[in-house]
Amino acid sequence: MTGLITMDDLTNEQILSILDDAERLLPVARGEIYLPLLQGRILGNLFFEPSTRTRMSFETAMKRLGGDVVNLGDVKTSSVVKGETLFDTIQMVDGYTDIIAMRHPRQGAAQYAQDAARVPILNGGDGAGHHPTQTMLDLFTIKQAHGRLEGLKVVLAGDLRYGRTVHSLSHALIRFGCELIFASPDLLNMPDDIVSDLRAQGANVVETEDLYGSMVDADVVYMTRIQKERFADEDEYARCAGAYKLHARHLSDVKKDMIVMHPLPRVDEIDPSVDKTRHARYFEQAFNGVVARMALLCRLLGVTVPAKIEGGAL
Amino acid sequence: MSNEHSMRRVTAIRNGTVIDHIPSGQAMRVLEMLGIGGATAVPVSLVMNVPSKKMGSKDIIKVEDRELTQSELDRLALVAPEARVAIIRAYSVAEKLTINLGDEVINVVRCTFSNCITTNLREPQPHRLKVTQRDPLQLRCHYCGRPQNLSELAKNVL
Numbered sequence: 001m002t003g004l005i006t007m008d009d010l011t012n013e014q015i016l017s018i019l020d021d022a023e024r025l026l027p028v029a030r031g032e033i034y035l036p037l038l039q040g041r042i043l044g045n046l047f048f049e050p051s052t053r054t055r056m057s058f059e060t061a062m063k064r065l066g067g068d069v070v071n072l073g074d075v076k077t078s079s080v081v082k083g084e085t086l087f088d089t090i091q092m093v094d095g096y097t098d099i100i101a102m103r104h105p106r107q108g109a110a111q112y113a114q115d116a117a118r119v120p121i122l123n124g125g126d127g128a129g130h131h132p133t134q135t136m137l138d139l140f141t142i143k144q145a146h147g148r149l150e151g152l153k154v155v156l157a158g159d160l161r162y163g164r165t166v167h168s169l170s171h172a173l174i175r176f177g178c179e180l181i182f183a184s185p186d187l188l189n190m191p192d193d194i195v196s197d198l199r200a201q202g203a204n205v206v207e208t209e210d211l212y213g214s215m216v217d218a219d220v221v222y223m224t225r226i227q228k229e230r231f232a233d234e235d236e237y238a239r240c241a242g243a244y245k246l247h248a249r250h251l252s253d254v255k256k257d258m259i260v261m262h263p264l265p266r267v268d269e270i271d272p273s274v275d276k277t278r279h280a281r282y283f284e285q286a287f288n289g290v291v292a293r294m295a296l297l298c299r300l301l302g303v304t305v306p307a308k309i310e311g312g313a314l
Numbered sequence: 315m316s317n318e319h320s321m322r323r324v325t326a327i328r329n330g331t332v333i334d335h336i337p338s339g340q341a342m343r344v345l346e347m348l349g350i351g352g353a354t355a356v357p358v359s360l361v362m363n364v365p366s367k368k369m370g371s372k373d374i375i376k377v378e379d380r381e382l383t384q385s386e387l388d389r390l391a392l393v394a395p396e397a398r399v400a401i402i403r404a405y406s407v408a409e410k411l412t413i414n415l416g417d418e419v420i421n422v423v424r425c426t427f428s429n430c431i432t433t434n435l436r437e438p439q440p441h442r443l444k445v446t447q448r449d450p451l452q453l454r455c456h457y458c459g460r461p462q463n464l465s466e467l468a469k470n471v472l
Contacts, residue, residue, distance in 0.1 A: 006459070085437050106431040108457030115439055115457075127429050129458060193461050 003100075003114045003121035004296060006130045007172045014299075015172070016149075019140050021305040022288075022295035028064055028309065029291040036066025037303050044097035045071045046089070046113075047124070048080065048104045053264060054124045054133070057289035058101040058297075065294055070096060090116045099301055101133075101293075102126075120300040122293075128162050134263060135168040137292035141285040142220055145259045149176040157183040157211045158224035158244050158269055160190040165263045166224060167194055174203035181218070183211040185240035188230065211244055215254050221246070221279075223262045223269050241268060248273035261285050324359035330378040330402050336394045338363050341373035344397070346468040347389045348382070356380050382411065388422045391415040392451070392467055418456070419443040423470045425455035426463045441472060 004010065010018070027033045043062040047055050059069045072093075075081065080089065086109060093100055094117045102113055107127030114121040125131045143149055154173055156166045160182050170180055170190070180203060182190045189207065198205050208214055215221050226244055231237035245268055246260065262270055262282040274280050298305050336344055341360050345351065350358055359376040366372040381401050382390070390397060391413045401409040424441045425432050432441055432455070442456035453462040 083436075085434065086431065087438050104431070105429075106433070106458075107427065107429050108425075108431040108455060108459065111457045111459075112431045112437070112439060126431075127458070 003110070003117075003123070003300065004132050005110045005114055005121065005123045007132050007135055007168055007175075009132070012175055015136070015139065018136065018295045018299055019143055019292075021298060022136075022140050022291045023144075024305060024307075024309050025291050025294045029061070029287070029294055031064065033309060034066075035064075035306075035309060037298055037305070038062060038065040038067035038301065041067040041098045041301060042096065043067060043069045043297065044093040044100040044119075045069055046093060046100055046102040046104075047072060048075050048102070048109075049125075051103050051124065053286055053289055054101075054103060057286075058122070058124065058133075058293050060290045061293035061297055064290065065297065067297070086112060087116050094118050099297065122296060122300065125164055128164050128167070130168045131164045132168050133293055133296060134165045134289075135172050136296060137285065137288045138165070138169050138222070138261065138263075139172060140288050140292045141261060141281055142259070144284075144288070145281060146219060146257065149173070149178070151177050151179075152219040153179045153181070153217060154220040154222060155181045155183055155211070155214050155218045156190075156222045156224070159188045159226050159230065160184040160224070161188045162227070162230065163224045163263075166190070166222065169222065170194065170198060170203075174198055174201055174205075179204045179206075181206045181208060181214045183208050183214050183244075185209060185226070185243065187236075187240070188226065209243070211246075212250055215250070215258070217255060218258055219255065221254075221258065221260050223260065223266070225262075225265065225267055225269055244269055245271065246274055247271040248277050251277055251279055254279065324361055324374075324376055326405055327359075327376050327378045327402055328405055330356070330376060330380055331382045332400045332402060333375040333377075333382075333390070333394070334372070334398045334400070335366070335369060336373040336375065336397045338369070338371040338373055340394055341375055343393045343468065344373075344375060344390060347393050347471065348386050349471065350377065385422070387411055387413055388419065389471060392419065392423065392453075392464070395448070395451070415445060415448070415451075417445050419445065419453065421472055423467050424472060425458060425460065426466045426470055427455060427458055427460040430455055430458040430460065432457055 028035045062069050090113045099120050101122040101124050103124040104126050107129040109126045110123035226241050228237050259281040260279045341362050357378040362373045363371050395415045399411040400407045421440045443453040446452045446454050
């Protein structure tokens with residue numbers, strides 16, 4: 001294994017093993033135990049487009065494990081603005097670091113970087129393509145809640161066309177035999193080529209515009225943000241966004257252990273009334289970004305997470 | 315109607331290239347892919363939808379005074395992988411060229427997806443399309459993973 005570009009780079013066994021590592025690293029992620037497994041290692045954070053959670057959680061993950069981080073900084077002040085190619089940027093950062101986390105507006109940029117690099121690349125999002133480290137933290141959150149990944153019914157809702165998190169997650173979930181329901185306005189449907197791919201792999205996929213009706217027997221409802229700029233006129237946006245706004249009153253008939261997830265940031269698609277319900281998991285999900293990325297950093301750097309983690313409190 | 319008869323629909327050429335066994339109706343796409351159009355100075359003959367024992371019907375192209383290069387054969391592989399190519403010199407077949415569509419097409423065309431990293435032509439790594447299915451042909455970009463729009467490939471010839 002070199003880097004993590006898409007979820008296809010991991011077998012199901014590797015996914016489960018990394019999630020087990022993440023579980024054991026929880027006290028380290030919370031800062032309760034100091035475990036410098038990555039001391040002396042440097043992560044290069046290359047974010048060519050804005051990111052809050054992904055960039056910060058990579059940085060936190062590296063530092064919690066005793067490693068260090070160098071950042072590309074603002075693209076506007078880097079060599080990129082002078083016209084430097086991605087190839088040249090990678091050649092440079094490759095020499096400075098032991099591993100690279102990268103986000104880029106162009107699809108395929110992570111694979112391109114991996115082909116140019118000696119060190120592993122962690123794809124933190126490439127255009128509307130893949131976001132596998134988000135998928136790993138999503139899978140961790142689902143497994144934490146349900147104790148398993150196999151055979152769950154998962155509703156993915158909102159902007160499924162441009163939302164790269166739901167693309168990667170769908171591919172991963174069907175490998176565990178999950179049933180997928182894509183609830184989205186027509187304009188923001190899951191891309192046809194992804195639906196075809198999923199079905200070709202034997203996935204049970206249902207497409208609907210009815211979010212609330214599809215939640216009744218779901219184990220997970222994964223909300224995403226509907227962006228105003230995707231719509232030609234404001235009326236259409238208001239109509240669509242209104243049909244995908246989750247309020248606590250919509251949760252009265254759902255399964256007791258159903259969880260509501262969201263990659264954040266949210267705007268109006270989850271009302272704050274949901275936050276205090278037993279179903280809300282999006283803030284834990286955001287925290288899990290640290291622990292999942294800790295486990296991934298260790299795996300890609302060839303560092304074994306101890307079977308038992310104890311002591312060494314700060 | 316015999317194969318020989320089909321070939322004689324247009325006159326024999328003295329020097330150049332004959333591309334035979336092109337799938338029926340694909341001749342125009344072959345010309346597009348090879349960059350042979352109205353501005354081409356050499357004579358080009360084309361027959362379409364003629365009977366073929368092997369294929370039922372087929373297209374044939376004859377290009378005079380021009381021998382296809384390896385890079386042109388690589389492009390041809392994307393529209394007519396089963397075609398047969400003969401180099402003609404002094405009215406005789408001097409050479410038979412083999413079209414070889416491997417598992418990957420490297421530096422022949424660039425990805426058709428507008429937001430692929432390879433649309434920045436200053437990026438130096440090779441353009442790579444993987445052959446994911448042969449009949450009918452399906453290609454995916456090695457980098458962005460997008461399935462390729464075959465009807466747009468000719469515009470993306472490198």
